[in-house]
Amino acid sequence: MRTKEQLTEDIRDNRRAVLVVNTHSRRGRLLYETARARLAGAGFALLGSCAVDRPRELPRILAEGLAKKPDLLIAGGGDGTISTAARLLAHQDVALGLLPLGTTNNFARTAHTPLDLDQAVEVLVKGKVIDLDLGLAGDEPFTNHVGVGLSAEVMLRAPRPLKRLLGRFAYPLTALGLLTRHEPLRITVRAAGRSHDYHSHQVYVANGGHHAGRPIAGDADADDRLLVAYPVGGPSRRQLLVETARNAAKGPSRTLREEPFLAVDELWLETGRPARVEVDGEPAGSTPMRIGLAANALRVMAPADAPDR
Incomplete structure (x- = not known):
């Protein structure tokens, strides 16, 4: 080599x-x-x-x-x-x-x-x-992220013609259509001997520093030997819409040292009910799932x- x-x-x-x-x-x-x-x-x-x-x-x-x-x-x-x-x-x-x-x-x-x-x-x-x-979703390598919940539905259902026409703005537009009938998830992330619980419409586990064309945190990157797990918005639709709109307009205001980010090299992700999973925009089964890291791969x-x- x-x-x-x-x-x-x-x-x-x-x-x-x-x-x-x-x-x-x-x-x-x-x-x-x-x-x-x-x-x-x-x-x-x-x-x-x-x-x-x-x-x-x-x-x-x-x-x-x-x-x-x-x-x-x-x-x-x-x-x-x-x-x-x-x-x-x-x-x-x-x-x-x-x-x-x-x-x-x-x-x-x-x-x-x-x-x-x-x-x-x-x-x-x-x-x-x-x-x-x-990243490693089970044994499957990925570059960017694993998405669970509404985000998976959006990535898998956003129409190709809409993406060609509107670019990254096709995703929030698709999300608005799906959100009216999507129920929030109880999400548990187990890592480093601890359990972290969220109640949210969606959660991401990211390898890189960007999602949906935006930075996810001020100090996240794909060479830091860390995965980043974080929910977007709370359990209410209004919370999700407000946070998504704020991030789209201004970018992230938090760093990995602040809530709600969890930065680790391996985790186990499960949800209260089976939820669809997408890996880098492609369907990848459903929860629960082990997610790991291949450093310098x-x-x-x-x-x-x-x-x-």
Whole structure:
């Protein structure tokens, strides 16, 4: 396994890369040809390039790209695409390159990658390899978060045309429609020998520092060796709406040292009644669930001035 510095040097010197773009992501179809042209213009020798029109084929196509032995596997799409690529590249001697073409692009924000395509390509040209953590929902790696309750319903039911039209604002709009008939949950999080109880419509367990395109706390990140568990809003619909609106307008006002955040490296999550679970926007069964952490599991190409603990 090469060091981060050696892998960075090989990427800069050899420009051996594979490009895979999910054309079902918000800007994937629109920008695929542009992205390929920008990479070629930057001197990348693309060992393979593919626009994926059927998202279920992403794991196979990404695996075929990895088999070509690139130094950099470039994934273009939203958080679901990036999460799929990250699972494949966990503990591999290949860096993940990010082209944020999705709706909220949470992991790209966590990795300090610009959302502008040209600037994202510039990161691949002049950036450096950093190590980031992955979460583990059972045995399934994830980049961003596990959502339980209303959040899972929203992520799984938000219409694709609405996401293309409104971007991240499609999620709160979908939530408003679902909230009228959603009942709050009694949620228990067991960690470090203690039990923490919440009464809320939804709870998140996050690996990275962003959710729904917003920071979740002032000091949460994907290289801090911690998972963050936190409810959004209380048991009443009004509390949830007020907190969600405040966070959307101003961002989070709390840090991990303050309630309601619980920062640990492993936890057990259960609910008073079975509740649906989504992992990085994809269905992942229901509660209860063990959630853990794989520290330094993923190598990512990030800006040269990105923090690297």
